Amino acid sequence: MRISDRVTVICIAYNHAEYIEETLESVRLQDHYSKELIVIDNGSEDGTLEKIQNWVEKRAGSLSVQVISNETEQPYCQVFNAALAKVESPYVVDLSGDDVLYPEHLSQSIKRLKRVNFAAFVFSDAYILDESGEVSTFYKRNASGDLVEDMEELGDIYVTLIKKNFICSPTIVFQTKILKQEGGYDGNLSYEDFDIQLRLARKYPIAFSNHLGVLKRKHPKSLSTGQYKRYQSIMLPSTVEVCEKIKEMNTHESENEALGIRILHELKHALWSANFEPADGLIRIGEEIGLSGLKYSLYKFWYKKKWDLSWLYQKVKG
Structure with missing residues (x-):
């Protein structure tokens, strides 16, 4: 495994038994050759851990997988930081146990990230699947599939992020060194994306890759619904x-x-x-x-x- 291009996917699952196998499979099927997976069951009570263990045993194949099990639910940001401390790869992804990566997401993201000097992270577009089964894109696209908004020039992204939720967080691929240097997530917070995006955008360039990289589910159990x-x-x-x-x-x-x-x-x-x-x-x-x-x-x-x-x-x- 070429460590210079390696990506570590940290997948934190909590009561995601319905979705977790598809999520893990989407990591295995990434066309990026140098990858590893840390999957954490965060105190689930619905059989998620059993689904994870079964998938690792039967489906993981040559993918390097580390499974961590918490007996009870722990604060998300603290769980992620504990896993981040073990990461030696140049790139890291925070993947929820109910989202899905499309096969070229990691390779496309890293390709773009390498072109933007000193960027803290790269983000992309995503499909959003709502409770009724309707699918839309995070960013508006026309009938030809082209972005309506020009994303090549992000302008003052820090100001944009203060005003509105502009980035679909499941699409982010971080530069591990920068994320660690800035202390990872704030362990005192109940959710991570608003804070970490702002802290990094304040100090570093941010890159956008024009591809649809993730399927994000919106359902009653997701954190954002509360x-x-x-x-x-x-x-x-x-x-x-x-x-x-x-x-x-x-x-x-x-x-x-x-x-x-x-x-x-x-x-x-x-x-x-x-x-x-x-x-x-x-x-x-x-x-x-x-x-x-x-x-x-x-x-x-x-x-x-x-x-x-x-x-x-x-x-x-x-």
């Missing part, structure tokens, strides 16, 4: 922490303006889902960056009155 869970969002407190980090990293007024757009977006959902404690943190950061305007004033009034309209929010979302 992003604005009524009363008890697991993700919103981490979002507040990341917004605080952004405030500290920002150096220009345009960056604080972008943060204001993000705060208004997250604050809206925090209030509608009656997550008032994270809403308080978002309002505090808004005050610190001088956020103003009618919408922000209305949100502050809503927070002050603690109006619980989450029943309506759930009805509209459902």
Whole structure:
């Protein structure tokens, strides 16, 4: 195995018995010749570990596979970091146990990454499969399959990432050295992509590869579906922490303006889902960056009155 081109895929599975074999098979079928797999069952209770062990025994073939089993569910970012510490490959992928890689994803990504000097990671387009079975692409494409938006010139990607979720995180292939150098994921957060993309984009170039590399599933068990869970969002407190980090990293007024757009977006959902404690943190950061305007004033009034309209929010979302 040529270590200079090797990719380590870290696959973390939690109650993914329905999908895990297809996910693992997609790693084995990558046309990139130099690869290895670390697969972690993170305390699953649905037979995921048994499915993993059966696949390794019967299907892994010559693919180098290390299986790790956690007796109970551990924080995702901490689980990933523990695996990352063992990685010696130049490239590393964070693969969820319910997503699928298309055969050329690793080879296409690394080809592009090698052309962009000092890039922290490369990302690509993806197919999104929703609960109803409908498939769409993450980025808009025309009838000919061409991207509607010009992705060759990403501009100030840091500002873009502050304002909106611009990158489909399952498509990312990281430069291992840079990811380790920056401390990996923040182990205090409940989810990783918002934070790590911003921290790396602040300091390094980011590359885009124009291929459809991943099938990402959206289903009731996925972490993102609970992003604005009524009363008890697991993700919103981490979002507040990341917004605080952004405030500290920002150096220009345009960056604080972008943060204001993000705060208004997250604050809206925090209030509608009656997550008032994270809403308080978002309002505090808004005050610190001088956020103003009618919408922000209305949100502050809503927070002050603690109006619980989450029943309506759930009805509209459902």
